[in-house]
Amino acid sequence: SQQGEEDPQALSIQEGENATMNCSYKxxxxxxxxxxxxSGRGLVHLILIRSNEREKHSGRLRVTLDTSKKSSSLLITASRAADTASYFCATAxxxxxNFGKGTSLLVTP
Amino acid sequence: EPEVTQTPSHQVTQMGQEVILRCVPISNHLYFYWYRQILGQKVEFLVSFYNNEISEKSEIFDDQFSVERPDGSNFTLKIRSTKLEDSAMYFCASSEPPFGDTQYFGPGTRLTVL
Structure with missing residues (x-):
């Protein structure tokens, strides 16, 4: 299976801190x-990174891709309470x- | 901003009944998809649809499932004889070419089978 698997499963941080989530695929x-x-809502697309790209930015989001290690990371800088959600990587x-199980992020004020 | 819409938001049905879940994809998109998410589990691919035919389907998408684009705007998922284990959130998605590119998801239909 090509599916991504996120790490950690859960992450709790305070507002203003950075959150990093990792994804591995096969x-x-x-x-x-x-x-x-x-919670209980639809999936919102955040960012797409192609296999020939190594890093991509969108607002407070930074995504890296290492195809040699088959891994990706999502960094959310200066987190806000509204960032509280589950984050999934998906491989095409x-x-x-193909979705992983996700990282549940809790940002507390 | 264009978005994918789904109706109903919640459907309750008795085991063995047929249900039809409806989706209106983004108007200029050509690829359409259904996914499901059982409570507490990951999102699973069911089927993709392009040029009025199924382009790919998963093992989950067995004979009790069917998809249709009855007109130029709607995309439907029919479950012929629902089972308890069909209870899940069903998401419709659409994308422009090429396939595998950004898929835009609807808000989902929560299906509860009693």
Whole structure:
């Protein structure tokens, strides 16, 4: 399976701190995507990084991709309480996105 | 900003009944998908649809499931004879070409099978 697996499973930080989540996968990919899911809600696309890219930024988000290690990281800088959610990496396998189990992030004021 | 919409937001049905979940993808998208998420578990791919036919399906998508694009805007998932284990959140998604690129998800339909 190509699915990503996130680490850690849960992360608790205070507002203003940075949050780093990691994702590992098993086979070659075309791209890797990160999604956010607030409790009981839909998936919100955050960022896509292609296999020929090493780093990408979007606002307070920074994503890195290391295809040699088959891993990616998502950094959220200066976190806010509103960042509290589950974060998933997803790898593209043909048409399907393969999701990991996610990292549950709690940001306390 | 265009978004994927899904109806109903919550569907309760009796075991053995047929249900149809509806989705309106983003208008200029060409690829459509269904995923499901059983409570507390990860999001699982069910099926993708392109050019009026299934392009890929998972092992979960067995004969009790079917998809259809009945008109130019709707995309539906039918479950013929629901089972208790079909209880889950069902997400529709759509994307522009190429496949595997950013998929935009709807808010989901929570299906409860009693």
């Amino acid at each position: 086979t070659s990919i075309n791209n890797l995507q990160w999604y956010r899911q607030n 396998s043909g048409y399907a996105l």
